[in-house]
Amino acid sequence: MPSGTEQKLIRKLKQRKNRWQEKLFIAEGPKVIADLVSEGLEPIKAWSTELNSPYQVISEKDLAALTNFSTANESLAIFPFPELAFSNSPRILILDGINDPGNLGTLIRTADWFGFKEIYCTHGTADVYNPKTVQSTMGSIARIKIAYADAQELHDSLKDNYRLLRADMQGLSLTELKENSDQNIALVMGSESHGPSLFWQENTEAITINKANADSAIDSLNVAVAGAIMMERLAQK
Structure with a gap:
């Protein structure tokens, strides 16, 4: 499960001002996390209730205590803000x-x-x-x-x-x-x-x-x- 410091950071990132201060955000659910990773965005830390996941295992109870949703989504990850260059799109x-x-x-x-x-x-x-x-x-x-x-x-x-x-x-x-x-x-x-x-x-x-x-x-x-x-x-x- 996440350490005390990691749990504190996850809760901190529920607030907009903290997300922008830390340049970090939370993503939940295996599909969303996989999509972000496929675009080259690597999580600085991630947890999953699935034993065969590449991420650190977390219990459903512990994940439910940290999720931003009414029902936990099997996995949770902390990502850095993406850095994309603007290019005058038409x-x-x-x-x-x-x-x-x-x-x-x-x-x-x-x-x-x-x-x-x-x-x-x-x-x-x-x-x-x-x-x-x-x-x-x-x-x-x-x-x-x-x-x-x-x-x-x-x-x-x-x-x-x-x-x-x-x-x-x-x-x-x-x-x-x-x-x-x-x-x-x-x-x-x-x-x-x-x-x-x-x-x-x-x-x-x-x-x-x-x-x-x-x-x-x-x-x-x-x-x-x-x-x-x-x-x-x-x-x-």
Whole structure:
């Protein structure tokens, strides 16, 4: 089982400020850990309830006392933050105040699928190294370049080289966007409850997803679902 010092570190890493101070995060579950390792990210320490695991054996009781979830996931590992260089990807995602860790993780994983290789999070967005976010990314956190940035500074650094688009119920339909394979695109997805902040409303073009069923009483989509649809369409532009 983990030593007293290791248990203290695991509990310490449950808090965002400590994760960023130590540059370490927790991953749980054999699939998530294996995906991170396959991307070249090596755990500094790992434990598993499986006797044939390459990691140190831990009892189910001890793991249950350390897990971040209601049900323990057979294994737990401490990883260093990935070090990935930014490279001016032609498709990037900006997450503005996405505060649900599950939605954040799903958006990261979806961005990976559709080739949005860089993600910028504005202040107010959940921590990408939150255990629930890490779980939702299924290893994509080790492939996608992610940074937190001030909205104004981010806008100023992108405006000359990217077409800045935001998801908005009142925007131009995605189907009406003209194709331009040479154009770099930055897509802004706003918070689940309020949408993009006023700053992004004033400094981006609004785009929307056509409602296929005009009779539907639904007036919005989950941000992760909307993001997936938009990234799929924009990946083809």
